[in-house]
Amino acid sequence: MSSWRRDVASGLVVLVPILVTLFVLNWLYAKVAELPVVRTLPPYYGVPVAIVVFVMLVLSVGYLMRTTVGRLFERGLDSAMNHVPLIRVLYNASKLAVETALTGTEDLQKPVRLETWPGINMTAFKTGQTTADGKVVLFMPTAPNITTGFVIEVAPDRIEETGESVEEALTRILSAGFAEDEHAQGVEVPVEEAVADAGRESDAGTDVSTDGSGDPD
Structure with missing residues (x-):
């Protein structure tokens, strides 16, 4: 693989998960900000309330993932995403980016x-x-x-x-x-090549053994 192609692949693996994560967070925040209860509030209350609602939504989903229903849902989502060739790479990379940002990679040894x-x-x-x-x-x-x-x-x-x-x-x-x-x-x-090298070594060993035994005549 050429150097520039490897650099492009490495760059995409790093940047795409970040961009996807930011896009999803922005989309979720926009949806929360459009809720009727948030839109009716004064502007100086809207943003804090939207942030609180968003955090509560994240905590609720996180708690749900600890239950049997949540684990089944996550398993089904992983299975569905991993059946799509391009989406599975982006999905797993995004998932890794979030897990790495929150927990770090110190749990994984070298x-x-x-x-x-x-x-x-x-x-x-x-x-x-x-x-x-x-x-x-x-x-x-x-x-x-x-x-x-x-x-x-x-x-x-x-x-x-x-x-x-x-x-x-x-x-x-x-x-x-x-x-x-x-x-x-x-x-x-x-x-x-490995098989050929092994064959040459075997032939060489046979020749040495024959020469060492001498000519019976």
């Missing part, structure tokens, strides 16, 4: 790589927790929907540090890999 299959690495995050037998608990998100994933327990020696920040790893996951940094650590070797 991202790591985990070799799930030979030659295949996946990005995961340390949770800061360990099991009774000494295994490290990781959260491996899916892409681009980072609200779902897998909680896995692995031995510490199977984990490889990436040397990147949480924001960089989340940007790559949210962009489905299109914002991958060209200077990221690690070099991917094509499967065909």
Whole structure:
């Protein structure tokens, strides 16, 4: 991926969630300000009352999300949004932007790589927790929907540090890999090349063994 295309993708992943969040907040505030009870108030009372009503609305929705009905609604909304190719990226990025602004990313430890299959690495995050037998608990998100994933327990020696920040790893996951940094650590070797190298090493080992045994004649 060229440098300018990577920069554009990274910029969109950062800016679009912010713009979408601001648009939604502005739309909600405008709807609250248009309520009859708010419009009948004097101008110097209208804005404070609209802000109070908006905050109460946010708190009410937040409380609803803690109930079974709220969780079912959120799960259904996530499922619906993640079935639309472009909307799912914007939706998850916006959701991450709000969660990051309110809670920060300190709860997520440094991202790591985990070799799930030979030659295949996946990005995961340390949770800061360990099991009774000494295994490290990781959260491996899916892409681009980072609200779902897998909680896995692995031995510490199977984990490889990436040397990147949480924001960089989340940007790559949210962009489905299109914002991958060209200077990221690690070099991917094509499967065909790896197999060919293994074959050459095997042939070389056979030749050395034959030469070492000497000619029986």
